[in-house]
Amino acid sequence: MIHARGLARTFRKKKQEVHAVVGVDLDVEAGEIVGFLGPNGAGKTTTLRMLTTLLEPTAGTATVAGCDLITDPVGVRRRIGYVSQSGSTAPEARAGEEVVDHARLYGMSTAEATERGKQLFRELDLDGLWERQPKTMSGGQRRRLDIAVGLIHIPELVFLDEPTTGLDPQARANLWQHISSLREQRGTTVFLTTHYLDEADALCDRILVIDHGAIVAEGTPDQLKSQVGGDVLTVTAADSAQMAGIARLMGMLPGAEAPQLVEDRVIGRVPHGGAALVELVRGLDREGLAVSGIESRRPSLDDVFLGLTGRSLRDAGAAEPAAEVAV
Ligand SMILES: Nc1ncnc2c1ncn2[C@@H]1O[C@H](COP(=O)(O)OP(=O)(O)OP(=O)(O)O)[C@@H](O)[C@H]1O
Numbered sequence: 001m002i003h004a005r006g007l008a009r010t011f012r013k014k015k016q017e018v019h020a021v022v023g024v025d026l027d028v029e030a031g032e033i034v035g036f037l038g039p040n041g042a043g044k045t046t047t048l049r050m051l052t053t054l055l056e057p058t059a060g061t062a063t064v065a066g067c068d069l070i071t072d073p074v075g076v077r078r079r080i081g082y083v084s085q086s087g088s089t090a091p092e093a094r095a096g097e098e099v100v101d102h103a104r105l106y107g108m109s110t111a112e113a114t115e116r117g118k119q120l121f122r123e124l125d126l127d128g129l130w131e132r133q134p135k136t137m138s139g140g141q142r143r144r145l146d147i148a149v150g151l152i153h154i155p156e157l158v159f160l161d162e163p164t165t166g167l168d169p170q171a172r173a174n175l176w177q178h179i180s181s182l183r184e185q186r187g188t189t190v191f192l193t194t195h196y197l198d199e200a201d202a203l204c205d206r207i208l209v210i211d212h213g214a215i216v217a218e219g220t221p222d223q224l225k226s227q228v229g230g231d232v233l234t235v236t237a238a239d240s241a242q243m244a245g246i247a248r249l250m251g252m253l254p255g256a257e258a259p260q261l262v263e264d265r266v267i268g269r270v271p272h273g274g275a276a277l278v279e280l281v282r283g284l285d286r287e288g289l290a291v292s293g294i295e296s297r298r299p300s301l302d303d304v305f306l307g308l309t310g311r312s313l314r315d316a317g318a319a320e321p322a323a324e325v326a327v
Contacts, residue, residue, distance in 0.1 A: 001157050001189045002028040002051060004069075007060035007322070008213075009046050020046040022213035023060065029245045031155070033183055033190040035204035037197070039309055043213040044193040045085070045161060051191070052082045052159050065157045078106070081150035085165065087142065089151055093137035095126070095145055098134070100154050106153035120148045122324040123185075124178055128282030146180065151182070160181070160192040164199060176203045182222050197301040207301075211309045230255070231273025232303050233280065235266045239292035246291065249283045260306065267306065273297070304308065 004026045011018040028034050055071040063066075067075030078235035089098045091137040096117060103113030121127055124144040134142050143163060150158055163179070164172040180203065184189040185324055196199055200207050201221045208225075210219040217224060227276050233250060237243045243266055247259045250268040253276045259268035270276040273296030284291060 001025060001030045001033070001193065002062065003066050004051065004062035005060055006287040007050055007062055008052060008059050009043075009055060010058045015318075020213055021050070021057075024210070024213075026208060026216055026218075028189060028191055030189055031183060031187050032205050033179065033192070035200035035207045036193045036210065036297045037195075037200055037207055037305070038193075038210035040255065042210045042309075044091045044210060046158055046213075048082075048161055048191075048193060052078055052080060054082075054326075059074055065155075069162055070104060078153075079155070079156055081155035083146050083150040083158070083163060085159045089134045089142070089145055093220065094130070095132050095137070096130035098119075098145070099148055102149045105160060106192060108153065115155070117148065117152060120151060123181070124148055125174070138171070140167050142175060143171075143175060147178070148177075154186075155188070155207065157189045157191065160190065161194065162193055162282060164196065166195070172199065179203060197305065209305065209308055216308050217304070218266065221301060222305040224301060225299050227304065227307075229273045230269050230299075231276070232299050233259075233268050233270055233273060233276060233296050234294070234295035235280070235291050236266050240264055242289050243286060245289050246284065248285065249289070250280060252283075253279060260310070262306070267303075269299075269303075270296075 004024055007021060007024040008274065009021045012087055024047055024140050036044050036047070046055065050057045050060060053069065053076050057188070061070065063069065064076045065079035067079065069076055099117040099120070100110060100113040103116065104110065108116070118130065121130060124147060126141060126144055126148065129137065129141060134145060137145065147160070147163070167175065176199065185189060187291055204221065206220055207218065207224060208215055233247050236251065237246055243261055246266045247261060248268055250256060250259045253270050255271040257269045259266050275293065277296045
């Protein structure tokens with residue numbers, strides 16, 4: 001459904017060049033839900049804008065929904081849906097009108113667009129909101145309306161740019177269900193960017209991680225997690241001046257890899273979390289290092305992310321603690 005090779009984009013700002021995307025190869029098969037993860041500025045939106053024909057690549061080739069991105073951008077546009085971060089509905093318009101107007105741009109008759117729009121409203125839990133103005137809707141309702149607009153022309157492939165940013169946990173979970181049922185009921189292929197690791201874990205069949213404009217890892221959530229061996233120890237320092245001392249102790253545990261400092265936490269990996277935790281607590285006590293929390297747990301996607309990019313996308317919902325002691 002998407003096959004890209006060497007896709008790249010350089011921006012020129014005054015005399016400086018910004019290499020936003022430096023050569024992305026990716027393949028997405030029909031019916032997959034694929035998550036595109038990366039820290040701020042990694043190149044997610046630039047890649048998405050190239051794949052949706054909104055931005056011309058400086059190098060590379062791609063076919064999207066069976067059409068060549070460079071020689072047949074109109075064919076690509078006809079076959080895809082795109083829901084941007086900011087959405088596309090006018091706050092003062094009527095919801096139903098917005099959907100029908102969008103469908104008319106794709107050559108649908110008003111009758112056909114109305115029928116299809118009302119069906120989408122039912123599927124997306126927007127029943128009864130046809131006459132409402134988006135500005136009077138909740139964040140979750142507005143996001144689902146954006147998705148209805150992106151789907152009105154029955155695309156086989158839909159791109160969602162951070163679909164749940166700004167929604168409360170319940171509205172996010174609700175939207176995940178809607179996105180999953182799109183695939184179940186219609187076989188729609190979904191390519192989405194997200195900052196939420198629990199979202200990628202719960203929703204996506206496969207994850208692509210981008211950093212500094214290039215793909216640095218890909219796999220199912222489980223495959224990525226299994227690349228991080230052992231258990232993860234996290235110590236939250238009570239006094240940031242003592243973090244180096246805590247890291248030194250953690251680094252001396254049997255089989256430990258070099259710990260990383262993230263905000264007020266020291267994070268390290270060890271082969272056996274339970275035994276290491278006991279030894280670490282003894283050491284902290286002996287050296288008078290004060291901590292406000294300490295835990296050992298199975299690796300989460302955040303740990304995968306930290307290992308790959310050196311940065312944390314910190315997401316409390318991403319992992320279940322395997323062992324925890326209060327100190
Ligand atoms: N129009 C532009 N002109 C110059 N530089 C740009 C432009 N658009 C993006 N960039 C730069 O390209 C890099 C990648 O940006 P991009 O928006 O693709 O990242 P992102 O992964 O989507 O980030 P975020 O998660 O913050 O949305 C950044 O360094 C950004 O500043």
